[in-house]
Amino acid sequence: MSDLMKVSSNPHVRSKSTTASIMLTVVIALLPAAGFGIYNFGPKALLLILVTVASTVATEFAFEKICKKKITIGDYSAVVTGLLLALNLPVSAPWWIGVVGGVFAILVVKMLFGGIGQNFMNPALGARCFLLISFTSIMTNFDCDAYTGATPLAALKSGESVNILNMVIGRTAGTIGETSMIAIVIGACILILFGIIDLRIPGTYIVTLAVFVTLFGGRGFNWPYISAHLSGGGLMLGAFFMATDYVTRPITKRGQYVFGFLLGVLTGIFRIFGPSAEGVSYAIIIGNLLVPLIEKVTLPKAFGKGGEKA
Amino acid sequence: MRAERERSRVTGMAKLTFNGGIHPYDGKDLSKDKPIKAVLPKGDLVYPLSQHIGAPAKPIVEKGDHVLTGQKIAEAGGFVSAPIYATVSGTVKAIEPRRVVTGDSVMSIIVENDGLYEEVKYSERKPLEEMTREEIIECVKEAGIVGMGGAGFPTFIKLSPKEPEKIDYVIANCAECEPYLTSDYRRMLEEPEKLVGGLKVSLKLFENARGILAVEDNKPDCIEKLKELVKDEPRISVKELKTKYPQGAERQIIYATTGRAINSSMLPADAGCVVNNVDTVVAIYHAVIEGKPLMNRIVTVTGDAIANPQNFIVRIGTNYHELVEEAGGFKQEPVKIVSGGPMMGFALFGLDVPTTKTASALLCLTEDEVSRMEPSACINCGRCVEVCPGRVVPKLLAVAAANGDEETFLAHDGMECCECGCCSFVCPAKRHLTQNIKSMRKLLLAKKKK
Numbered sequence: 002m003s004d005l006m007k008v009s010s011n012p013h014v015r016s017k018s019t020t021a022s023i024m025l026t027v028v029i030a031l032l033p034a035a036g037f038g039i040y041n042f043g044p045k046a047l048l049l050i051l052v053t054v055a056s057t058v059a060t061e062f063a064f065e066k067i068c069k070k071k072i073t074i075g076d077y078s079a080v081v082t083g084l085l086l087a088l089n090l091p092v093s094a095p096w097w098i099g100v101v102g103g104v105f106a107i108l109v110v111k112m113l114f115g116g117i118g119q120n121f122m123n124p125a126l127g128a129r130c131f132l133l134i135s136f137t138s139i140m141t142n143f144d145c146d147a148y149t150g151a152t153p154l155a156a157l158k159s160g161e162s163v164n165i166l167n168m169v170i171g172r173t174a175g176t177i178g179e180t181s182m183i184a185i186v187i188g189a190c191i192l193i194l195f196g197i198i199d200l201r202i203p204g205t206y207i208v209t210l211a212v213f214v215t216l217f218g219g220r221g222f223n224w225p226y227i228s229a230h231l232s233g234g235g236l237m238l239g240a241f242f243m244a245t246d247y248v249t250r251p252i253t254k255r256g257q258y259v260f261g262f263l264l265g266v267l268t269g270i271f272r273i274f275g276p277s278a279e280g281v282s283y284a285i286i287i288g289n290l291l292v293p294l295i296e297k298v299t300l301p302k303a304f305g306k307g308g309e310k311a
Numbered sequence: 312m313r314a315e316r317e318r319s320r321v322t323g324m325a326k327l328t329f330n331g332g333i334h335p336y337d338g339k340d341l342s343k344d345k346p347i348k349a350v351l352p353k354g355d356l357v358y359p360l361s362q363h364i365g366a367p368a369k370p371i372v373e374k375g376d377h378v379l380t381g382q383k384i385a386e387a388g389g390f391v392s393a394p395i396y397a398t399v400s401g402t403v404k405a406i407e408p409r410r411v412v413t414g415d416s417v418m419s420i421i422v423e424n425d426g427l428y429e430e431v432k433y434s435e436r437k438p439l440e441e442m443t444r445e446e447i448i449e450c451v452k453e454a455g456i457v458g459m460g461g462a463g464f465p466t467f468i469k470l471s472p473k474e475p476e477k478i479d480y481v482i483a484n485c486a487e488c489e490p491y492l493t494s495d496y497r498r499m500l501e502e503p504e505k506l507v508g509g510l511k512v513s514l515k516l517f518e519n520a521r522g523i524l525a526v527e528d529n530k531p532d533c534i535e536k537l538k539e540l541v542k543d544e545p546r547i548s549v550k551e552l553k554t555k556y557p558q559g560a561e562r563q564i565i566y567a568t569t570g571r572a573i574n575s576s577m578l579p580a581d582a583g584c585v586v587n588n589v590d591t592v593v594a595i596y597h598a599v600i601e602g603k604p605l606m607n608r609i610v611t612v613t614g615d616a617i618a619n620p621q622n623f624i625v626r627i628g629t630n631y632h633e634l635v636e637e638a639g640g641f642k643q644e645p646v647k648i649v650s651g652g653p654m655m656g657f658a659l660f661g662l663d664v665p666t667t668k669t670a671s672a673l674l675c676l677t678e679d680e681v682s683r684m685e686p687s688a689c690i691n692c693g694r695c696v697e698v699c700p701g702r703v704v705p706k707l708l709a710v711a712a713a714n715g716d717e718e719t720f721l722a723h724d725g726m727e728c729c730e731c732g733c734c735s736f737v738c739p740a741k742r743h744l745t746q747n748i749k750s751m752r753k754l755l756l757a758k759k760k761k
């Protein structure tokens with residue numbers, strides 16, 4: 002027996018869950034959507050996913066190496082960012098779009114603001130919006146071998162009818178990972194089952210959007226129309242995987258409801274009153290920016306506070 | 312609303328609990344089936360003069376004095392204080408500073424054990440029915456009883472609130488929510504009549520109060536036993552609590568059993584409650600019914616490093632080395648030794664410290680989960696907020712504490728933290744949240760005292 006034992010402040014036990022285990026679970030939960038994207042859009046989708054993930058991981062590694070910081074790629078958060086970004090790209094995008102997006106996401110949105118936990122908006126979405134503005138025609142070209150023409154939401158906006166069943170399964174045009182509601186919901190179930198996310202944000206978001214399009218969509222309570230809004234345009238991917246991003250959502254319980262509500266309203270406004278048919282990405286990054294404010298006004302009340310001494 | 316919730320708690324069948332909390336590995340299987348075994352000390356006994364909250368006790372013996380088992384060797388050093396009794400017969404060897412579980416050096420009386428265990432003659436007690444309120448409280452005060460769950464607050468003060476008629480509930484805290492601990496469990500199983508007896512003594516002080524035995528539902532055998540014992544006691548009921556850490560924290564157990572919420576600046580009495588831990592209630596029984604001062608307590612000696620985990624009844628002052636020996640020594644080299652449970656206990660540098668009134672367990676682990684995992688950046692996952700029974704935001708408090716930002720710390724209700732450790736336990740980034748918050752609280756409390 003050595004003379005001195007290890008000492009530390011309480012508690013002396015720790016849960017098994019780590020940052021890496023959480024991020025790895027998110028990666029696994031994204032695999033159904035990624036898998037469906039590859040099946041739906043062909044091997045080029047796989048290539049784009051690999052290039053994007055490689056570029057996010059390499060950027061984080063290079064930045065930390067150059068700045069002589071601790072290498073953190075082992076926490077898989079860069080993999081999550083790369084995968085999410087790739088799932089938000091159209092399959093027709095050239096490979097360098099994935100590289101540019103990956104570098105922007107990690108370098109500009111994440112590392113320059115202090116690395117994991119410090120970014121003020123979701124890196125994947127920040128990069129997607131950067132790409133949308135910079136390379137609009139590439140990012141909105143959803144023509145590919147499997148599908149030609151507009152995404153279901155764009156068709157819906159221009160007054161055409163859409164096939165809801167195809168939207169739920171995912172057999173439509175769109176970005177690689179956003180089309181299949183089923184695949185995304187399977188992934189979401191994994192996250193909920195493992196306690197990574199809860200339904201506070203996605204639930205409020207989805208319900209708010211449904212109510213918003215019912216009130217302002219101009220078609221009243223039209224079930225196919227509402228379903229199309231919910232299953233299209235990356236709402237499911239955004240609600241379950243990006244709005245729930247720990248770093249950029251409020252930490253307080255009440256704040257999470259406010260955040261979900263805000264995203265629903267913003268998405269509704271963008272989709273119905275804006276020129277574009279989508280809007281999830283912009284809604285979430287604007288929501289991200291408001292998080293500090295939301296947290297400030299929704300801090301919980303301490304247990305027993307307000308009680309009086311007898 | 313509050314009254315309604317209160318009623319449903321008193322009559323309803325739903326499992327009683329609080330918001331937040333965690334479910335750590337409980338490790339109770341190691342020692343739960345081991346009957347309580349008496350340990351006789353071999354070496355010197357060390358009695359730190361501060362084994363309680365408040366002023367240190369004042370020695371009333373001198374070096375060279377001969378003392379008997381049950382003889383008072385130090386008297387209360389103020390109002391908030393408690394006397395200390397010798398637990399063996401022998402000679403006072405020295406009065407000098409000795410290391411205690413917290414790592415501090417505390418002035419202590421050292422008694423050399425003569426191995427004869429000659430006991431003082433305890434004065435005869437009146438039957439409980441004839442005792443007055445003041446006599447009962449004096450008994451508890453003189454016996455040196457303090458909160459034996461870990462806090463060490465002198466019990467007679469808890470039993471004498473300003474308005475005793477306003478106490479509605481006297482709660483025996485039988486939750487034992489700390490992992491690995493089985494001392495209360497064994498006590499309930501082996502001597503439940505003393506527990507109920509002690510609760511009856513406390514109830515005599517509060518005419519309008521009902522007694523509650525609050526037990527976590529992972530101890531169904533105790534619940535059954537206690538229910539059987541109190542079935543003819545109209546004033547006492549057994550309440551089943553959901554098994555969850557920190558169910559046995561004072562504020563949480565009050566909320567779970569009565570629906571009343573108190574904050575850090577309030578006392579249980581402000582919510583009409585008096586809460587005492589199992590061992591404390593039994594000590595009240597010993598003091599008032601048998602006339603014996605507080606001389607021993609049950610200590611669970613356990614952990615994966617211990618050859619034969621056990622529950623011992625230990626004379627206060629016994630060195631921890633002897634307890635480990637009694638438990639068969641180490642089967643594997645320990646890396647971390649904790650006095651108390653893994654959530655709120657104190658890590659020890661070494662075993663050379665005495666058993667005190669508040670030592671519920673000696674936990675010897677072959678692995679230190681804390682130093683094995685490096686803290687990394689906070690990812691804002693919100694788990695600390697989710698589990699915090701005090702409903703504060705540990706993440707924000709820990710940052711404020713680390714920055715020395717007292718203003719933000721206070722504004723975010725940092726003083727409402729009960730240091731239960733849930734936030735550090737769940738943190739996936741392995742950040743030392745509780746530690747940061749704890750040091751800031753300590754600093755602010757010290758400032759307030761000045």
